[in-house]
Amino acid sequence: MRKKILLIGKSGSGKTSMRAIIFANYTSRDTNRLGATIEVNQAYFKFLGNLILNLWDCGGQDHFMENYFSSQRDTIFKNVEVLIYVFDVYSFETEKDIFYYQRSLESLVTHSPNAKIFVLVNKMDLIPEYERDKKFEKHKAEILEYSKPVQIKCFQTSIWDETLYRAWSSIVQDIVLNSSLLANSLNEFSNVIEADEILLFERTTFLVVSQSLRKEHSDLKRFEKISSIIKQFKVNCNRFDTTFQSIEIKNDNFTIIIDNFTPNTYIMVIVSDPNITPALTIHNIKYAQKHFQLLESQT
Amino acid sequence: MSKMMSSSVIDQTSSLSISSQNILSNGTIVDFSVGSMPANYGYDESFSKEDDEEDSNEESSQFKPRILIMGLRKSGKTSIKNVVFHKMEPNETLLLDPTTKTNLEDISCCSFITFQVYDCSGQIDLFNDPTCDYIALLKGCGSLIFVIDAQDEDQYTDAISCLTQTIFKGYNINRGIKFEVFIHKVDGFPDEKKMDIYNEIQQRANEMLIQQDATESLIQKIYLNYHLTSIYDHSIFEAFSKVVHKLIPQHRQLERLLDFLCNSCGLERAFLFDVASKIFIASDCISPLDTQLYELCCDKIDLVLDISNIYAPKDVEGISADDSSYTCVKLNNELYLYMKQVDKFLAFVCVIRDEIFVENRGIMDYNLTLFKDSIKDILSAQKTVSQDQSVNNQNNTNSSEPDTSNMANNILGNF
Numbered sequence: 001m002r003k004k005i006l007l008i009g010k011s012g013s014g015k016t017s018m019r020a021i022i023f024a025n026y027t028s029r030d031t032n033r034l035g036a037t038i039e040v041n042q043a044y045f046k047f048l049g050n051l052i053l054n055l056w057d058c059g060g061q062d063h064f065m066e067n068y069f070s071s072q073r074d075t076i077f078k079n080v081e082v083l084i085y086v087f088d089v090y091s092f093e094t095e096k097d098i099f100y101y102q103r104s105l106e107s108l109v110t111h112s113p114n115a116k117i118f119v120l121v122n123k124m125d126l127i128p129e130y131e132r133d134k135k136f137e138k139h140k141a142e143i144l145e146y147s148k149p150v151q152i153k154c155f156q157t158s159i160w161d162e163t164l165y166r167a168w169s170s171i172v173q174d175i176v177l178n179s180s181l182l183a184n185s186l187n188e189f190s191n192v193i194e195a196d197e198i199l200l201f202e203r204t205t206f207l208v209v210s211q212s213l214r215k216e217h218s219d220l221k222r223f224e225k226i227s228s229i230i231k232q233f234k235v236n237c238n239r240f241d242t243t244f245q246s247i248e249i250k251n252d253n254f255t256i257i258i259d260n261f262t263p264n265t266y267i268m269v270i271v272s273d274p275n276i277t278p279a280l281t282i283h284n285i286k287y288a289q290k291h292f293q294l295l296e297s298q299t
Numbered sequence: 300m301s302k303m304m305s306s307s308v309i310d311q312t313s314s315l316s317i318s319s320q321n322i323l324s325n326g327t328i329v330d331f332s333v334g335s336m337p338a339n340y341g342y343d344e345s346f347s348k349e350d351d352e353e354d355s356n357e358e359s360s361q362f363k364p365r366i367l368i369m370g371l372r373k374s375g376k377t378s379i380k381n382v383v384f385h386k387m388e389p390n391e392t393l394l395l396d397p398t399t400k401t402n403l404e405d406i407s408c409c410s411f412i413t414f415q416v417y418d419c420s421g422q423i424d425l426f427n428d429p430t431c432d433y434i435a436l437l438k439g440c441g442s443l444i445f446v447i448d449a450q451d452e453d454q455y456t457d458a459i460s461c462l463t464q465t466i467f468k469g470y471n472i473n474r475g476i477k478f479e480v481f482i483h484k485v486d487g488f489p490d491e492k493k494m495d496i497y498n499e500i501q502q503r504a505n506e507m508l509i510q511q512d513a514t515e516s517l518i519q520k521i522y523l524n525y526h527l528t529s530i531y532d533h534s535i536f537e538a539f540s541k542v543v544h545k546l547i548p549q550h551r552q553l554e555r556l557l558d559f560l561c562n563s564c565g566l567e568r569a570f571l572f573d574v575a576s577k578i579f580i581a582s583d584c585i586s587p588l589d590t591q592l593y594e595l596c597c598d599k600i601d602l603v604l605d606i607s608n609i610y611a612p613k614d615v616e617g618i619s620a621d622d623s624s625y626t627c628v629k630l631n632n633e634l635y636l637y638m639k640q641v642d643k644f645l646a647f648v649c650v651i652r653d654e655i656f657v658e659n660r661g662i663m664d665y666n667l668t669l670f671k672d673s674i675k676d677i678l679s680a681q682k683t684v685s686q687d688q689s690v691n692n693q694n695n696t697n698s699s700e701p702d703t704s705n706m707a708n709n710i711l712g713n714f
Contacts, residue, residue: 029390225609232602233598236594236595241632242632245629245631246627247602247629248625248626250624250625254611
């Protein structure tokens with residue numbers, strides 16, 4: 001099952017950097033080695049078993065952009081599942097940006113009317129922290145205005161913190177097919193083993209594909225933080241030609257177990273009941289694996 | 300992500316001012332650590348005037364060794380201090396302002412010693428500035444770190460001449476200072492170039508030292524060590540660890556403890572880490588230091604701290620140190636990284652093979668409880684010594700080495 005994802009935006013807005021960090025294990029620092037993308041760069045990523053993401057990273061320089069809306073319009077905008085449009089928050093050419101954005105929307109609505117649209121406002125790290133939310137809300141309002149009547153979802157991102165993972169997790173969760181079935185199974189599992197939270201991560205990208213929450217937690221941004229923490233550790237391990245299989249943290253307040261689950265996912269279980277030993281949780285996870293593997297192969 | 304360090308810096312500062320008032324009889328104490336208001340709300344540019352008390356300086360330096368970080372301006376001193384002790388991300392250091400005043404910071408680094416890190420402003424020439432009492436500064440100094448910017452080739456001569464001047468002045472004031480040179484900002488260079496720079500700087504420094512030293516005997520007596528460092532990888536932590544090792548009186552003993560543990564439990568590698576700064580206080584001596592394993596352990600500590608801080612209840616910070624807590628990372632090359640918190644600041648991290656860990660987990664945990672007790676013995680012995688000295692204000696000659704053979708006998712043996 002192939003899904004086509006279009007990544008469009010002005011030159012230098014950060015499309016290829018984001019793609020490299022999420023899918024190719026680059027660190028944020030490594031991305032300064034990347035050069036300008038020439039025309040369209042197509043890549044295939046296997047995701048969650050039978051899903052293949054076909055990512056079209058479209059170079060944003062002016063002469064390429066012109067082609068996308070004229071001669072290559074059909075090729076590019078047909079059969080698109082998701083359009084991701086990337087804005088650079090520091091860009092000074094706002095009129096041109098909006099122009100390209102609206103033309104992309106038009107082309108998309110014509111050729112792939114059912115596509116989902118995500119708009120990312122990137123490079124938010126260049127804005128001082130106290131101004132960020134305000135500025136983002138302002139941009140978001142403008143973008144919503146320009147997008148009418150098309151429905152879009154807007155996120156602020158930066159490759160230097162966890163906001164990147166938040167945006168891409170949302171994108172990916174929208175694409176995954178049987179996400180409600182998965183979520184229900186996770187909820188059942190969670191009730192049985194009395195876990196506070198269960199998160200399901202995709203193996204290569206470590207994006208959260210599903211979660212089950214039984215207990216309230218104050219930090220709403222924790223999912224993306226965890227994604228980026230674990231991904232960072234994974235990348236560090238890769239430097240030494242190794243990778244981790246499982247992580248177990250136990251103390252007075254909680255037990256956290258991160259382990260291989262299905263061939264395409266990792267599971268993270270957080271248990272705060274001190275009476276439940278880690279060995280028990282690990283045992284339960286092993287038994288649940290079969291059910292979830294079956295679920296995955298059925299998509 | 301975790302800002303645990305800042306709170307303990309402030310705590311340690313207040314206890315510093317109390318204990319230093321015990322030790323010193325005359326002379327005003329000015330305490331102006333970063334991030335807290337000094338006791339008397341005063342604020343002047345001079346350092347604490349402890350110069351009249353020679354005895355107390357020798358003693359206090361045993362318990363609070365001073366590390367001076369010096370170097371030309373923009374060589375990277377404040378960045379080093381922030382990255383190592385305040386968990387700052389390396390790329391955030393670009394936003395730091397140049398240091399105008401010399402800052403004293405009391406780092407509650409680990410249980411054994413409390414550091415005072417003097418981050419000297421590169422803009423002030425320490426020796427010529429009339430407001431600086433550099434004699435007092437150098438007298439209590441355990442290690443002097445001189446930072447040279449490896450990327451700024453034009454400044455090499457200036458840096459090296461400043462270094463030589465510092466070494467001579469320092470040696471004349473305090474014979475015991477260990478001089479460490481950090482050849483910094485080497486992350487941009489390939490390995491060959493790094494070695495070239497290392498050799499070049501070492502050579503030029505030696506030449507200049509010999510030139511200025513009439514008797515030539517000084518070179519043999521000075522303890523001078525070079526390190527290649529960068530804040531963008533783990534080399535700065537490793538270099539700082541080695542500096543710290545020389546300042547800890549119990550270092551050799553801790554290494555022996557770790558050797559016993561490694562031999563009896565079949566560990567590949569064992570480290571005693573200071574969790575907040577990721578400096579390792581000791582490691583086993585069975586094989587030479589494998590940088591990769593050290594880095595993996597550092598990364599693991601980061602991971603555990605970050606995740607624990609997300610899920611810990613509001614009032615609890617850091618990792619708990621009771622017997623049943625542990626952290627375990629299984630790698631796919633049949634190695635386990637196992638970590639247990641020893642006390643509030645220290646953690647024991649070891650690298651062990653799959654099969655051995657699974658079979659002998661229980662015995663290893665038992666041995667680790669003995670290990671923890673031994674560390675506590677060492678710590679309390681240290682405290683008794685320091686208390687005696689602060690009360691009596693005399694030199695205490697008996698060394699308080701705990702009996703490590705006791706622990707060795709109790710450790711369950713080889714398998």
